[in-house]
Amino acid sequence: MPNWLNIAILVLVAYVTISIVLYYxxxxxxxxxxxxxxxxxFNYENQEFKEYNLETRDGAIINGVRFFPKGESKGVVxxxxGNSKSIKGWGKFAVDFTRHGYNVLMVDYRGFGxxxxxxxxxxxxxxxxxxxxxxxxxxxxxxxxLYGRSLGSGFAAKLASMNHPKMLILDAPYYSLTRVTARYAPFMPLSVLxxxxxxxxxxxxxxxCPIHIIHGTNDKLIPYKTSVRLSRVNPKLTRLHTVIGGGHKNLNNFESYHEMIHEILNKAPENIDLSTTSIHVKHTSKKSKTKA
Structure with a gap:
């Protein structure tokens, strides 16, 4: 058997083996x-909360915690x-919404918490x-x-597409999880695996509904350009909010992030009379010709 054929078989076997390992x-x-x-x-300082358990039709238990605002509720977030830990730790972020008068419900996915x-x-x-x-x-x-953070952004988008919520907020979202993983295994058939x-x-x-996308410019896991692309999918309903210098896990450490959340939750949309703007004015690079 020629050497090149032996090498080809070894490469094929290795490729198939790696594919199987990745799948499982x-x-x-x-x-x-x-x-x-x-x-x-659960124990969250200075927060009023209640734990819930929801049984699904296949017998699974989905555990969640509801956080309450101090005053009258404006609604539910x-x-x-994301894809790590449990709501034991994630619960500390509920304050970013309860302080604005919203109830917050966080749930753990299957196998979490x-x-x-x-x-x-x-x-x-x-x-x-x-x-x-x-x-x-x-x-x-x-x-x-609906607020989707990292992994949760995809599920939040799916929920919003099937229902009619007030708004959808995506925090460090991905274009698709296939694209994210392809960065680390570019030669594998991930669309199949x-x-x-x-x-x-x-x-x-x-x-x-209105879509708000929040992303940091220094996100190494899911690049900022991902949200730029997502903002073009449904542009009439989408607004992109940029956290300059923000990474994937530290947006809450930026004052600008909290200013964005405040604006998103509290500022009523305004209808602009475009007829009074320069929207139809076009720039021209050609010099106008004058008649002699």
């Missing part, structure tokens, strides 16, 4: 859950977190729709805000 181990690479015992007691059940993209989407439906039993949709493609860009096309 991707849950461990994509998700970094923190598991909590059933009797774990369904906060969909106290939540149980076999995890899959379909199962998580179904779970979150059930959670959304429960919120609708308590308030109207025009009082529901990935069990969690999460095509945020596809779902954003069908969102009918």
């Amino acid at each position: 181990l991707q849950d461990y690479m994509l998700f970094k859950p923190e598991r909590l015992p059933e009797d774990f007691q 369904l906060y969909l977190k 106290k939540s149980t059940g076999r995890r899959s993209q379909k199962a998580i989407k179904r779970d979150l729709q059930v959670v959304y439906n429960k919120i609708k039993e308590l308030t109207t949709e025009n009082r529901i805000i 990935l069990k969690y493609p999460l095509p945020t860009y596809k779902w954003l096309k069908y969102v009918q």
Whole structure:
């Protein structure tokens, strides 16, 4: 057998082996859950909260915590977190919304915190729709805000595309999870192997509420240009908010981030009379010709 054929077979075997390993181990690479015992007691300083457990149709338990504002409620923020830890730690970010008068509901995905059940993209989407439906039993949709952080941005976009919330806020979102992982395995057929493609860009096309995208210019995991591309998917409804110097995990450490959240939650949209602006004025690079 020629040497080149031996080499080709070895490369093919290695490629297939790596593909199989990626397929079966991707849950461990994509998700970094923190598991909590059933009797774990949540404790958040200076915050009023209540714990909930929701049983799904396949017998899984989705655990969540609802944080209450000090005064009258303006609505509910369904906060969909990133791919690590549990709401034990993520709960400290609820204050960024309760201070503006909103209830905040955070839930752990399957296998995170106290939540149980076999995890899959379909199962998580179904779970979150059930959670959304429960919120609708308590308030109207025009009082529901979806906030998706990193991994949660894709699920938030999907929920918004299937429902009619007040608005959708995406924090450090990805174009699709396939694109994110392709940066680390560019030669692998991830479109076939990935069990969690999460095509945020596809779902954003069908969102009918205002979309706010927040992203840091120094994000090394999900580049800022990703949000620039996403902002073009549904441009009439989308506004891109840029945190200069912000990374992937530290946007909350920037004053500009909190100013953006304040503006998004409190400033009423204004209708501009475009007929009084320069919107139709066009620049020309050609010099006007004068007649002799």
